Amino acid sequence: MRKQGKLTDLMSHVPNWVWLLISLVMGFMVWQLLADTPKTSIVFASPKEIVLAFIKEEKLHTIWTNIGISLFRVLAGFAIGFVVAIPIAFLMGWYKIFRNLVEPWIQFIRNIPPIAYIPLIIAGVGVGERAKVTVIFIATFLVMVVSIYQGVRNVDETLIKAAKILGANNRVIFLKVVVPASIPFILVGVRLGLAAALTTLVAAEMTGASSGLGMMVWSAGQYFDMPVVLLGIIIIGIIGLIFEEIVKFLERRLTGWQETHVA
Amino acid sequence: MRKQGKLTDLMSHVPNWVWLLISLVMGFMVWQLLADTPKTSIVFASPKEIVLAFIKEEKLHTIWTNIGISLFRVLAGFAIGFVVAIPIAFLMGWYKIFRNLVEPWIQFIRNIPPIAYIPLIIAGVGVGERAKVTVIFIATFLVMVVSIYQGVRNVDETLIKAAKILGANNRVIFLKVVVPASIPFILVGVRLGLAAALTTLVAAEMTGASSGLGMMVWSAGQYFDMPVVLLGIIIIGIIGLIFEEIVKFLERRLTGWQETHVA
Amino acid sequence: MAGNPCSMKVRAKVKIDNVKKVFAGRNGETVALNGVNFNIEENEFICVVGPSGCGKSTLLNIIAGLEEPTEGKVYVDDKEVKGTGAERGVVFQQYALFPWLTVRKNIEFGLKLKNLRQDEIDRITKRYLDMVDLKEFAESYPKELSGGMKQRVAIARAYAVNPKVLLMDEPFGALDAQSRTQLQSELLKTWEEERKTCFFITHDVDEAIILAQRVVIMSARPGRVKEVVDVDITYPRTQETKMTKKFLELKRYIWGNVYQEYLAVRK
Amino acid sequence: MAGNPCSMKVRAKVKIDNVKKVFAGRNGETVALNGVNFNIEENEFICVVGPSGCGKSTLLNIIAGLEEPTEGKVYVDDKEVKGTGAERGVVFQQYALFPWLTVRKNIEFGLKLKNLRQDEIDRITKRYLDMVDLKEFAESYPKELSGGMKQRVAIARAYAVNPKVLLMDEPFGALDAQSRTQLQSELLKTWEEERKTCFFITHDVDEAIILAQRVVIMSARPGRVKEVVDVDITYPRTQETKMTKKFLELKRYIWGNVYQEYLAVRK
Amino acid sequence: GNSNLGNSANSTSLRTLKVGYMPNMGSASALVTGIKMGYFKQEGLNVQLVQFSAGPGEIAAMASGNIDISQIGNGAHTLAAKGKADIICLDDFSIADEILGNKDKGVNSISDLRGKKIATSLGSSSQLILDLALASKGMTEKDVTVVNMDPSSAVTAMVSGNIAACAIWSPSTFIVKQKMGNKIVMLANDTTFKDKVSFPSSFVVTPAYAQKHQTVLVKFVQGLYKAMDYRAGHIKQVADWVASEIKQDPSLLQQDAHTSKWLTSKYVFDAVKDGTLKKMYQNQEQVFLQQGLIPSSVNVDNYVLYNIMTRAYEANNKA
Ligand SMILES: Nc1ncnc2c1ncn2[C@@H]1O[C@H](COP(=O)(O)OP(=O)(O)OP(=O)(O)O)[C@@H](O)[C@H]1O
């Protein structure tokens, strides 16, 4: 941590969870305010209404099923995206030919709205779970490959030289040097990849799903059932926060060696 | 460039544009194939049809207007997102209190599908240009703040120390050390931010647009006018490629000092 | 010019008061410094020698205000050190050049922050580029320099801002013997003229003696001040001074002293 | 053991054939090496001295296969150098430790690639940790080490893989005089036992003479071989050798020679 | 001979048909009724529903063979006109579209729309109604500001006063009325222009599928007819079934029940026989042509499979 004044010094001793709490309370206050303001109350169901929407018995079970199935889709799509992005990013960084052939297409596709390529995915892989996972895979892959590729390009040349001198072949250099040296970029990729997975959920579940959080949000939106829409958004947001905590945990484990100026 | 075999050595002398050409030709072939396969032809208009869609006189003018207005929205939203993301990322990296208060909300919001917060934007900022720019701003801001924040955290502590010793205050350290040292992360942010701006275009133009590429794609989709849908996608993709070239140009100018192992 | 230090009113420029520094690593704590006490007088040139890892750089960082001592305090001009200050300049052991700036821009960095006129900046930059022999490389980036050249840029950058106290961490470590000699002479000459307070870490006992008024010998980890040796050789000193009897005596004495420490590390 | 080199069949281990190296920077080209020719014989210990920026590191990189010469060729065992090879080990001027690995893991890195048994790896790692006095810091990360400690890790890491040719770029530059002496002796002892071909860059003329069979003096940029001086002092050499008349003569000769080069740089 | 097969089907293995639909009454009601009442089973068919949220996905799934039959809305009929799909049965007519004005913004009649900001979903049947309404007062879209929006977004825009009027469809129309009460005036709906346009929704298959599976399709339409006939008389019950199928609030679907004109099998059969069906699809094609959505006029006989509709009706009524 930076050196700071007295007050900030004192404040920096407040434990993290207190800040989280303050942040949450502030959020709730804004929310209640929005729910009470006539202009925005139409889209902002009050917290109470949402709780009611949640505990409506008949929905309770559905919601858990929806969460389960959507989590599966998100994690599967993300996992495949990650596993594919790492070697592709590496090959792009390493082999000029590969990069020249692949890069334009990655750049082209990453700008296309997911909603626009859904028909194509259905035509290609059908309407089963595979279609949903594929949509999420594409979205996460594109985000991750861009950031991991930058990471691969940024690896300190001297470390690669050192590894070569010690007898490392390309595979070893990749796994033992490029990957650990790119961790900060991989973390950006993972964070944005997970976010992309969740924001694409609605689009993914438009490929012929009858359950899932995205579907729930979308169809409730069609009927202007705002408590359920907000409920869905909050659940997606909370899933995102949980993902973030996991990423943070991994980050602490993976970057303990790093010299950084942030506490 | 890595050391490679004879063949690859030879191939690495082929100029970049030749590879781009090969890549393009391959893409066209796949496309024509998809347009000819009965299974996929329904969603894949052939290149010819698209060219016809483009040159239909009455459309020609509309398309340029659509491109113009969408470009404006994309660039305005992106620019605001960028200008806001940099100081926010910096404050998050620098001040623990700020981070603790702001981070949970950024993490929460970044997982929400844009399509889900459109009603809120309409309620908040109406249906004018501001609404579209706001949607794109949110999407790009969230992507950029995540990657730039990682960049800020990753700045080599010794360089900050050196700057302090030379008499730099926080503002100078930010502008003259943190920003240049984070360039690789800022580039990731810019790339993904531009992609986010384009992929959110359809969603943004659902907030009451009467022209624009996203609207064009969406309304053509309503009638399965696939040539126009694909035309829109291709134009968006090409805009993305042009953006990428600009980013690459900036990258070369900004990171010439960097020690990297990629040619 | 080369006055006798005793004739001046001597006061402590830097006071190091019972400084302790503990690093908490993953594998337990490392006590880098423990009970370090000594003063650097105004206008004094102090050299610090001691075995690798004994806490020399840590002490320098604390004086510079870049690290906080775990215990104890450091005062500069009787004011407790809290953070960095423009009156203390540092040459880092690992250069710490800004890789995105050319050699010239690196040297100008601190000058620009002083609101000097551009022609003033140019004049000073030129002077120090000359001093470290890097005129030709003014527009090169650090990655295009050899190890020794980088170190010379770091020295020029620290000199250029003209701080009251210069803290230098093995500034001549990566230099060839010749550049080293040249920069030693340069430093001596400047010091004799300006009497800037200097805190200079080196692992070369010759260098310590030729430069310093006092040599601080640090003991092996946890670093303490083992002995402070007065170098009573009058200025101006030149490279020839290295051949004098006094010099050789001091050298033998300090060397022997440090060697004991070294053996202590080896257990 | 310490046989006369003449009694052995001498053949060129490393042949440097008319090597030229030009760096194309943003501000024109820098000719780092031009027409460099010399051989390193099998089992020979060669030291290289020369002014800062004269191309020593560049030459080492070319021999290691990390850079390609712009013109000319390098042969090792009569085979042209194309990329790196496990038979050539390097200690880099700027350490190049893997920051995400502990000291132990850094040293083990090369060993693991040789498919050795774990107990073998442990044994070797322990041996070199001992040699560089870093047992206690085996589980520390590079950021937790002092400058000298980092350099010692780099040395241990290069030694551990036991290459046939050792290329060292100012390996003792950041070390205090004592560690330096200790590691010089260590290196001498090992070399006398194993007669590993060594290419050793230093800016310390004493160090060059005490270690080398031949000292290569390089001229200022563009780097050329100015003179190759035979060091006809028999092994085993110890620190006492530094006091012999022969040694002092050589020292004066080489120093004077290098100094001319240095003056050439200063114009 | 069809009825024999149909009667014995419950004992033997059923032939599975995957049918795509969208989660609203107009699209789901006949299918859900057929399944609930066992009408498809009676024909030896096991109908599996696959839900889509938008038409393009449905068509792509059908073209790639992931589903067999699609229930499509008005817009997707362009594909039939382009020869990419064949219509096997008419399901219902949508009367869901309405033009709603906000009195507070000075909209009390169609003429008041001039210069106002109107939200609609571009390319939808609502936009078509809007165009017709404007034309009836001598205006075009140029005389107003038309902005693109999802119906559910249009609700927000109406309520928050950002637009003066909207052309949208149910259930968003109900919500606007419910939230704004007597501020809202209904300016026009589908029935206002029923002589000019109608918005059928139909069941379609790919031409290749139609060729190969004639008999199966006849059986499917047989089941469908029975369902349509049942639906016509029990719309409240059907709405509840659909609600549970698509996991929605039944009260919303009860409202949705009034947004289509529900047809009987007899109506369809008669329409085929007396040419009204053909005429209706021809009208639709004319509109597409005017909008430039299809390149040229084609004979609707090329893509409307009358014989399936008649054969199914005859088979049902012989038994
Ligand atoms: N960031 C850190 N975390 C943990 N331990 C550290 C850190 N920095 C230094 N140390 C430890 O503190 C001790 C002193 O380090 P310091 O860098 O001050 O030594 P030094 O005297 O400058 O040595 P050298 O001459 O090798 O540069 C060492 O044992 C080192 O391991």
Ligand SMILES: Nc1ncnc2c1ncn2[C@@H]1O[C@H](COP(=O)(O)OP(=O)(O)OP(=O)(O)O)[C@@H](O)[C@H]1O
């Ligand atoms: N990547 C590079 N780009 C451009 N010029 C370079 C590069 N690397 C080295 N040089 C130049 O080549 C010359 C020789 O550099 P080299 O590092 O070999 O010197 P050196 O003899 O090792 O010096 P030192 O003793 O200071 O380490 C220098 O003038 C340097 O500026």
Ligand SMILES: [Mg+2]
């Ligand atoms: Mg140090």
Ligand SMILES: [Mg+2]
């Ligand atoms: Mg060098």
